[in-house]
Amino acid sequence: MNITVIGQGYVGLVNSVILASFFHNVIGLDNDKNKVATLKQGIATIKEPNLQSLMSDAKDRLRFTTNAKDAIRPNKIVYVAVDTPEGKDGKPDMTNFNACLDDIAKNAIQDTYVVIRSTVPVGTNARAKKYLEENSEHKFEVISNPEFLSQGSAIDDMLNPSRVVIGVTSKAGEDLMLQMYTNYQKRKIPILITTPESAELIKYASNNFLAMKISYINEIARLCEMVDADIEEVAIGIGLDPRIGRNYLKAGIGYGGSCFPKDTKALSWLAMDREVPLELVRATIKINNEQPAILMHKINSHFRSLSNLTIAVLGVAFKAGTEDIRNSPATAVVKYLLEKNAYVKVYDAMAIENFQKELQRHSRIEYSTSILDTLKDADAVVILTDAKELRELDRSCFIDNMKKPVIFDGRNLYKPANMAGTTYYSIGRRTIK
Structure with a gap:
């Protein structure tokens, strides 16, 4: 099948590559010229295990462009995979999504199936169909096909999903999606056919x-x-x-x-x-918003003052295996340390560049390229992701490199019984002193 995927972020690029690996011909559309230029060179613009190799294998079935007309006109199947970020009072900001509808209505030259992968409020599919048909002379079948991808395992999540949810209003739409996902049917992956409203709410x-x-x-x-x-x-x-x-x-x-x-x-x-x-x-x-403060309280209780102390921070991505720092609890923790006039040494194997952009330049932050350099002569260390390289650290790494091995473990990576010789704080467990 010939498919257009609008949006080449985490969801869109993974969908483009996987659909191409299923032997569909895919046009990826994005308005970021630099991103598209990189993709045209065959280089993945996000870090996901196996994404680059799959992209290389499927390169003959992948094409990328910034031209909406060029992307939408040839194909009668259009995926929408753009971000719907948090807006005022938690309401999703539908600006990017609405722009996609405009592009589709303006450029479609045939009856079109629009498959929504973006996470959208319940009722969006019906609204999208109404809008498209009011602004185009063609008919549109709008299908809800929510994604369940986790960053760091997105490729495997789409290749081997726990289930596939398809919200449709017609047998023709159902048949099209089942044909497109023949790969899943052959492997007996559960496919749930629902109304669009149910599919939207399931996500x-x-x-x-x-x-x-x-x-x-x-x-x-x-x-x-x-x-x-x-x-x-x-x-x-x-x-x-x-x-x-x-x-x-x-x-x-x-x-x-x-x-x-x-x-x-x-x-x-x-x-x-x-x-x-x-x-x-x-x-x-509410509980989640309060949770970083639990660790901050432990830090504040241990030290009378953080002024001019050197605090090592291991991990700033929101979780291991990704460079994404969006809504990372680490941001609040590091800002707290800086507000208390501490010097902060930061290490993360993947997310340093993004974290530098988030905090911009700060005279009290130093970015390190190795764990041991980060720990060197630190007065304390705060662990904020559960990366494998951090889980595998031995207590001697802290004892031998820090001024005093004072550890605030926000991810419970180590067993308290194994941390003798350190001062070890964690979450929901006894403190070792």
């Missing part, structure tokens, strides 16, 4: 439930510290119940990224707009 409800699990275990971690329980043991005991499962029961400094913070606020806004306040979602957001 929001899924992400909100996962965010709720994170906030729940973080709140239980607070209680663990008061009653001398170990949150890691508690989480295992909870997660072994098959009705609950172990995923997303990891205490830490809270969730971040481009999905959970935005989607929880968007669902809360939608519910309030329809006068159905979702108290669990509101509590999830």
Whole structure:
């Protein structure tokens, strides 16, 4: 099939490459000229495991452009995969999405299937169809096909999804999507056919439930510290119940990224707009917003003053395996350290460049290229991601390189029993001194 994918960010580029690897011919459209120039050279513009190799393998079926007319006119299947960032009061900002509708209405020269991969409020599909047909002489089938990709595993998530959700209003739309996803059918991956409204809500409800699990275990971690329980043991005991499962029961400094913070606020806004306040979602957001302060309080309680102390920070991406710092809890923690007049040495294997842009130039921040250089002569270290290279550190790395091995572990990477010889703070567990 011949497919156009509008938007070449995390979702769009991954979709373009995977669809091409399924032997479809794909035109990727983006208005960022520098990004498209790089993609035309066959170079992936985001860091995702296996993305570059798949992109190289599928290069003969991939083409990239900034020209909407060139991208939309040839194909009757158009994917929309642009960002819908958080707007006022949590309401999604639909500016980029609406611009896509304008481009499609203006440039379509045939009846067109529009497949929405962007995360959009319930009712958007119906609104999009109405708008397109009012502004074009052609007919449009608008299909909801929400993505469930996680940064750092996006390629595998799309190649091997847990399920595929397709929200359609016609048999023709259903048949088209099933034909396009023959690869999934052959491997018996569950495909759920729903209304567009149900598909739109499934995406929001899924992400909100996962965010709720994170906030729940973080709140239980607070209680663990008061009653001398170990949150890691508690989480295992909870997660072994098959009705609950172990995923997303990891205490830490809270969730971040481009999905959970935005989607929880968007669902809360939608519910309030329809006068159905979702108290669990509101509590999830509140707990997560407070979580970085738990670690800051531990730092503040240990040191009478942070002024002129050197604090090493290991990891600033919102999670391991990505360069994305959007809504990363690390940003709040580093800003707090700077406000307290500490010197901050930052290390992250992937996210340093983006973090430098976020904080711009600051005389009290030094960026390091190795973990040991970051730890060298530091008065304390704050660990903010669960990267594999950090999990594998031995306590001797802290003892041998720091002025004093004072560790604030925001991701519970190490067992307290293994941290003798250090001062070790973590989340929901006893402190080692």
